[in-house]
Amino acid sequence: MTGFKYGVSLYSYTDDFGTVMTLDDAFDHVADTGSTGIEILGETSVPLYPEPPVSWIDDWFAKLERYRLEPTNLACWVDTRIQIDRRMSEEEGAAQIAQDLRLAHRLGFKFIRPKFGVMDRELTPDPIWEGAIERSLDLAHQLDVVILPEIHAPTPIRHPVTEGYVAFIERTGTKHFGLMIDTGIFQDRPLDAWGGGDFEAIKKGAPEMVYGTKVPVEHLADVIQYVPFIQAKFHNIDEALHDHQIPWERIVPMLKKLGYAGYLSSEYEGRRDPWVAIEQVRRQHALLRTLEEEYDAAHGAPLAETADA
Amino acid sequence: MLERSHIQSTGFRNVGPEGARTGFEVRIRQANYRSSRLSLIEGVDIIVDGVTYPAEGNLFRLGGKEYTRDELNEATQTRLYVGDYFTVVVPKQGGLTRGVHLVGSAIRYRHPYFPPEFQPAIARNERHATIIQA
Numbered sequence: 001m002t003g004f005k006y007g008v009s010l011y012s013y014t015d016d017f018g019t020v021m022t023l024d025d026a027f028d029h030v031a032d033t034g035s036t037g038i039e040i041l042g043e044t045s046v047p048l049y050p051e052p053p054v055s056w057i058d059d060w061f062a063k064l065e066r067y068r069l070e071p072t073n074l075a076c077w078v079d080t081r082i083q084i085d086r087r088m089s090e091e092e093g094a095a096q097i098a099q100d101l102r103l104a105h106r107l108g109f110k111f112i113r114p115k116f117g118v119m120d121r122e123l124t125p126d127p128i129w130e131g132a133i134e135r136s137l138d139l140a141h142q143l144d145v146v147i148l149p150e151i152h153a154p155t156p157i158r159h160p161v162t163e164g165y166v167a168f169i170e171r172t173g174t175k176h177f178g179l180m181i182d183t184g185i186f187q188d189r190p191l192d193a194w195g196g197g198d199f200e201a202i203k204k205g206a207p208e209m210v211y212g213t214k215v216p217v218e219h220l221a222d223v224i225q226y227v228p229f230i231q232a233k234f235h236n237i238d239e240a241l242h243d244h245q246i247p248w249e250r251i252v253p254m255l256k257k258l259g260y261a262g263y264l265s266s267e268y269e270g271r272r273d274p275w276v277a278i279e280q281v282r283r284q285h286a287l288l289r290t291l292e293e294e295y296d297a298a299h300g301a302p303l304a305e306t307a308d309a
Numbered sequence: 310m311l312e313r314s315h316i317q318s319t320g321f322r323n324v325g326p327e328g329a330r331t332g333f334e335v336r337i338r339q340a341n342y343r344s345s346r347l348s349l350i351e352g353v354d355i356i357v358d359g360v361t362y363p364a365e366g367n368l369f370r371l372g373g374k375e376y377t378r379d380e381l382n383e384a385t386q387t388r389l390y391v392g393d394y395f396t397v398v399v400p401k402q403g404g405l406t407r408g409v410h411l412v413g414s415a416i417r418y419r420h421p422y423f424p425p426e427f428q429p430a431i432a433r434n435e436r437h438a439t440i441i442q443a
Contacts, residue, residue: 011342015313015342017391017392018310018338018391019311019312019338020310041342043343043344044344048390049344049388049390077343077422078421079346079421081428082348082349082421083383083385084351084382115422116421117422118421118422118423118424119425120424120425121426123422126421205426205427206427274313
């Protein structure tokens with residue numbers, strides 16, 4: 001039996017980063033959760049993206065070593081609706097992905113998450129996605145970086161978007177394209193705040209984002225073989241380590257049962273008052289570790305592995 | 310580092326010669342969680358003491374270069390980074406009076422990964438800010 005790997009996405013610290021938090025501070029907060037992995041957003045965390053100064057890259061690797069963290073996923077975007085009156089071509093999409101694959105490789109990341117522009121409310125990606133990805137597979141293979149589109153609310157697992165990605169994997173036989181699950185799809189109770197937006201307007205305009213997609217955790221079994229990375233999206237965990245929206249007490253046992261041994265990378269998306277995210281991420285780590293330990297205790301803990309380590 | 314509010318205290322000032330001001334300007338931090346190609350910013354409305362100055366008439370300045378709305382749409386390879394700010398230049402004969410004003414901003418972001426009907430998405434902010442020199 002193997003355990004989860006724990007990480008944090010710096011998306012969690014949105015609005016703190018650049019106003020009350022430096023990259024050094026962020027590394028310190030992530031490392032102190034006991035995480036082994038750090039996820040960043042290329043366009044947010046990398047100065048002068050896509051061409052950071054060499055001195056910054058040196059410092060990046062020095063920080064990884066000092067805080068004993070490994071780079072996990074580099075979040076990136078394919079801005080298909082690039083101008084008011086023009087959408088990106090397949091070639092431009094492929095060039096964007098190539099740029100992010102190279103940057104990820106240079107910074108030591110294992111995964112990139114390109115977020116494609118969408119066509120509708122179900123988040124159907126711009127049709128260039130398939131050609132742009134197919135043109136990128138050789139480079140991904142060469143650099144050994146895996147491309148992961150995100151299955152994100154309100155798109156469930158049993159849906160043409162997810163099925164289209166799975167069909168692509170099965171058609172190409174690639175090992176360098178997979179699925180990233182954002183645990184926001186399991187949200188089963190309403191949000192009580194929205195990070196940085198007009199909550200009342202969102203309730204009215206996009207109720208599906210407020211009330212939850214409510215995907216049954218059993219559906220993970222359909223796709224888990226293609227999921228090497230999970231963004232552990234959450235919004236509010238209280239003092240009793242009770243999550244108000246995401247049913248971790250069902251998600252964690254299902255992931256354990258399915259043998260998932262990849263990262264749970266915290267993605268806090270709740271109230272954006274200064275420094276709240278630091279504490280929220282810590283609560284999530286305490287909660288997830290408790291649930292994992294409870295599962296292990298009930299199903300034979302991996303004590304031998306712990307003793308060997 | 311920058312203030313938490315989108316609108317910054319520093320940088321709120323009149324422009325043009327004293328006695329013949331041509332307008333005022335407002336400094337605003339990147340309010341998005343990732344950097345934005347300038348072509349994804351469809352302009353910024355400014356509201357001062359209840360009067361709206363629509364994006365169509367304002368200029369956007371970044372790194373010493375000024376952009377009209379059409380020029381923003383062409384700037385696909387120039388980025389507004391997180392932790393950085395831009396300035397909105399608002400034409401107004403005579404500028405603003407010395408003192409504290411209620412200032413609002415509405416940045417029109419286009420997020421390609423949002424469904425088309427939610428674009429542009431508006432990032433709003435409001436606060437008091439002070440003009441030192443009329």
